[in-house]
Amino acid sequence: MKTRILSGLIMVPLLALLYFGDYVLMAGCFIIGVVGVYEFYKGFRAMEVEPSYPIAVVSAVLLYGIGAGDMTGIIKLSDPYIFWLFVSVLLSLLYMFKIDERKPADAMATVTGIVYVIFFSYHFFLVDQSDWPILIWIIVLAAFGTDIFAYFTGMALGKHKLCPKISPKKTVEGSVGGTLGSVLLCGLFGYFFAGDILMHCLVLGVLGGIVSQLGDLTASVFKRHMGIKDYGNIIPGHGGILDRFDSVLFVAPLVFYYIRIFM
Amino acid sequence: MKTRILSGLIMVPLLALLYFGDYVLMAGCFIIGVVGVYEFYKGFRAMEVEPSYPIAVVSAVLLYGIGAGDMTGIIKLSDPYIFWLFVSVLLSLLYMFKIDERKPADAMATVTGIVYVIFFSYHFFLVDQSDWPILIWIIVLAAFGTDIFAYFTGMALGKHKLCPKISPKKTVEGSVGGTLGSVLLCGLFGYFFAGDILMHCLVLGVLGGIVSQLGDLTASVFKRHMGIKDYGNIIPGHGGILDRFDSVLFVAPLVFYYIRIFM
Numbered sequence: 001m002k003t004r005i006l007s008g009l010i011m012v013p014l015l016a017l018l019y020f021g022d023y024v025l026m027a028g029c030f031i032i033g034v035v036g037v038y039e040f041y042k043g044f045r046a047m048e049v050e051p052s053y054p055i056a057v058v059s060a061v062l063l064y065g066i067g068a069g070d071m072t073g074i075i076k077l078s079d080p081y082i083f084w085l086f087v088s089v090l091l092s093l094l095y096m097f098k099i100d101e102r103k104p105a106d107a108m109a110t111v112t113g114i115v116y117v118i119f120f121s122y123h124f125f126l127v128d129q130s131d132w133p134i135l136i137w138i139i140v141l142a143a144f145g146t147d148i149f150a151y152f153t154g155m156a157l158g159k160h161k162l163c164p165k166i167s168p169k170k171t172v173e174g175s176v177g178g179t180l181g182s183v184l185l186c187g188l189f190g191y192f193f194a195g196d197i198l199m200h201c202l203v204l205g206v207l208g209g210i211v212s213q214l215g216d217l218t219a220s221v222f223k224r225h226m227g228i229k230d231y232g233n234i235i236p237g238h239g240g241i242l243d244r245f246d247s248v249l250f251v252a253p254l255v256f257y258y259i260r261i262f263m
Numbered sequence: 264m265k266t267r268i269l270s271g272l273i274m275v276p277l278l279a280l281l282y283f284g285d286y287v288l289m290a291g292c293f294i295i296g297v298v299g300v301y302e303f304y305k306g307f308r309a310m311e312v313e314p315s316y317p318i319a320v321v322s323a324v325l326l327y328g329i330g331a332g333d334m335t336g337i338i339k340l341s342d343p344y345i346f347w348l349f350v351s352v353l354l355s356l357l358y359m360f361k362i363d364e365r366k367p368a369d370a371m372a373t374v375t376g377i378v379y380v381i382f383f384s385y386h387f388f389l390v391d392q393s394d395w396p397i398l399i400w401i402i403v404l405a406a407f408g409t410d411i412f413a414y415f416t417g418m419a420l421g422k423h424k425l426c427p428k429i430s431p432k433k434t435v436e437g438s439v440g441g442t443l444g445s446v447l448l449c450g451l452f453g454y455f456f457a458g459d460i461l462m463h464c465l466v467l468g469v470l471g472g473i474v475s476q477l478g479d480l481t482a483s484v485f486k487r488h489m490g491i492k493d494y495g496n497i498i499p500g501h502g503g504i505l506d507r508f509d510s511v512l513f514v515a516p517l518v519f520y521y522i523r524i525f526m
Contacts, residue, residue, distance in 0.1 A: 047367075079523065082344050086386075086516045089378045094477065096484045099428045104310075104488050108371035111378060115352045123349075165362045214357065221359045225367050253349045260342065 018136050021128050022071070025136070029125045030064050032245055037117040039231035039240040044109045046226045050102065051109035052095045059088040059114045063122055071129060088114050121245065123252035130259050134194055138201060139255050141185040142208025143247035147216070149181020150174040167220045179209030197263070204258060208251045215250030219243065281399050284391050285334070288399070292388045293327050295508055300380040302494035302503040307372045309489045313365065314372035315358045322351040322377045326385055334392060351377050384508065386515035393522050397457055401464060402518050404448040405471025406510035410479070412444020413437040430483045442472030460526070467521060471514045478513030482506065 017028040034057055041051040066080040092110040096102050127136050154174025162170040183205035190201025219242065223229065232240020280291040297320055304314040329343040355373040359365050390399050417437025425433040446468035453464025482505065486492065495503020 079344065081342065081348075082382075083520055083523070085344075085348060085378065085382065086520065089375075089382070090513075090516075093379065093481045097426075097429065097480065099484055099487065104375075104485055105368060105371070108368070108375045112352075112367075112371045112374055115348065115374060115378075116356065119345075119348065119352070163360075166360065217360065218356045221362055222367055224362065250353070253353075257346055257349065260346070 015140065018128075018140060021133060021136070025128050026064065026067065026071075026125050029121055030060060032124075032241055033060050033118040033121045035234070035240075036121060036231075036242040036245060036249075037113045039242045040113045040117050040222070041109065043222060043226040043228055043231055044113075046228060049105045049109045051106055051113055052092065055088070055091045055095060055110055056114050056118060058091065059084070060118045062087060063118060064125075067122070067125055067129070085115075117242065117249065120249040120253055123256040124248065126256045127252060127259065130256065132197070132259050132263060135204070135255050135259060137189055137193070138186050138204050138208065139248060139251050141189055142182045142205060142255075143212045143215075143245075143251045145185035146178040146182040146209045146212040147247060149184075150178025150213070153177020153181070163217065166217050166224065170217075175213055178213060179206065182206070182209030182212065200258075200263060204255060207254055207258070211250045211254045212247040215247040218250070219246035278403065281391075281403065284396060284399070288391050289327065289330065289334075289388050292384055293323060295387075295504055296381040296384045297323050298497070298503075299384060299494075299505040299508060299512075300376045302505045303376045303380050303485070304372070306485060306489040306491055306494055307376075309491060312368045312372045314369055314376055315355065318351070318354045318358060318373055319377050319381060321354065322347070323381045325350060326381060327388075330385070330388055330392070348378075380505065380512065383512040383516055386519040387511065389519045390515060390522065393519065395460070395522050395526060398467070398518050398522060400452055400456070401449050401467050401471065402511060402514050404452055405445045405468060405518075406475045406478075406508075406514045408448040409441040409445040409472045409475040410510060412447075413441025413476070416440020416444070426480065429480050429487065433480075438476060441476060442469065445469070445472030445475065463521075463526060467518060470517055470521070474513045474517045475510040478510040481513070482509035 014028070017025050037056045037060070038053060041053055041056070044051055063081075063084050066084055070080070089111055092107045092114070095110060096104060096107045124136065124139060127133065127139060150170070151174065154169070154171045154177065157173040157177070158171030160172040161168070162172050162175050183202060186201045186205030186208065187198070190198040194201060219231070223231065230239030231242040234240050277291070280288050300319045300323070301316060304316055304319070307314055326344075326347050329347055333343070352374055355370045355377070358373060359367060359370045387399065387402060390396065390402060413433070414437065417432070417434045417440065420436040420440070421434030423435040424431070425435050425438050446465060449464045449468030449471065450461070453461040457464060482494070486494065493502025494505040497503050
């Protein structure tokens with residue numbers, strides 16, 4: 001647990017990324033995406049599925065290229081993201097053409113890594129570029145807040161198992177505590193730094209607390225089938241990038257579409 | 264072969280869809296998408312992979328809902344398609360939560376069917392809604408033209424195998440003949456019906472002829488692994504919807520992005 005808390009502190013510099021925003025944040029997101037998908041694909045190899053990492057990198061470069069072009073106003077294609085999706089899926093399908101060595105699962109895992117890890121984490125950058133860049137803090141507070149509060153509430157009060165088959169240590173008490181923690185942190189943030197959208201911060205605290213746990217459980221489902229405990233070991237006690245950002249992957253799109261639809 | 268040609272004629276009414284465009288074409292595309300993905304998923308069951316058809320239908324409804332909203336001007340979300348992608352992927356991932364019954368391959372196949380069959384075929388509708396709706400005819404001419412000319416050229420002159428492991432009957436001669444046939448048909452169409460964009464029609468004839476065959480081979484790779492000859496038997500001698508539209512799936516996006524980038 002000591003390692004866990006210490007490693008938690010290691011995350012602090014990451015918050016600097018959020019503070020600077022724009023290109024710095026973009027670079028950070030890109031790295032999270034390409035390292036995350038690397039770990040994800042490594043997990044698949046344990047199941048004898050061989051996704052194509054080079055295709056994922058090409059896809060990430062194209063996606064962030066579109067983002068950079070959009071940010072600088074260079075690119076003015078109407079539908080750049082569907083073009084990106086088409087190219088990514090096309091490359092993944094053509095990857096199967098070496099039919100002796102490759103199988104549909106390899107292509108399907110390539111596509112899944114691209115849309116789940118690279119595309120989902122890209123929303124972190126999209127929130128930064130939205131009308132409410134301040135809400136990138138809500139992503140972090142909801143995701144990490146839920147995790148930390150769930151951990152300690154579960155330790156102190158945990159009795160009823162949440163979903164033992166997916167993640168044996170999680171408890172209903174921890175889940176509720178995590179969500180309340182997310183609401184608390186997002187509410188405090190709203191109160192002190194974004195008073196005019198306090199209600200939105202609270203709502204995002206609730207939704208983020210729930211969605212954050214779905215992100216965590218999704219990563220657990222994959223890992224359970226892959227037969228691994230962690231995706232990597234970049235951060236001692238926290239596993240890989242993907243272990244740490246599994247919740248962010250889900251909360252970032254939530255916040256982005258919440259902004260687009262309700263704000 | 265007689266059945267094949269007769270069934271080819273059965274395709275003619277389909278051309279009426281193109282003629283009417285808009286809602287009629289949209290409905291046709293939707294049906295091709297949801298029937299196609301049904302066949303695709305059925306093929307997976309032969310490999311003991313169980314994608315979720317209901318999720319694919321929800322995804323298709325959402326996608327075409329966005330398309331209809333856009334067409335009528337009701338919806339004015341900025342990035343409706345990435346929202347659609349997020350929802351589709353999210354549902355597919357959550358589908359795994361019944362961890363006793365389901366596995367990552369089920370979710371991955373669900374995602375792949377959605378982006379490959381539903382999303383690719385959706386471009387047919389997008390071309391109809393673009394600045395150059397007349398080019399929907401080019402999609403059909405390139406895709407079916409390549410197929411028919413490749414078939415007869417291969418029968419008459421075929422000597423060198425193209426890629427025997429994926430599709431044993433295809434020959435290099437058939438492939439070249441197919442592409443030339445596509446250029447011929449697209450060129451004639453351009454000459455008689457779209458003289459001002461004849462060059463574009465010819466270029467699309469070449470590209471379409473090549474991409475069309477990649478679409479055909481992609482479907483073959485899947486079928487080979489699934490251990491099936493055809494995806495279905497809706498059209499006698501032509502198999503299922505997906506057997507017939509495998510080339511269109513690839514040519515429709517090609518034409519759409521060609522329009523967006525070069526025209």
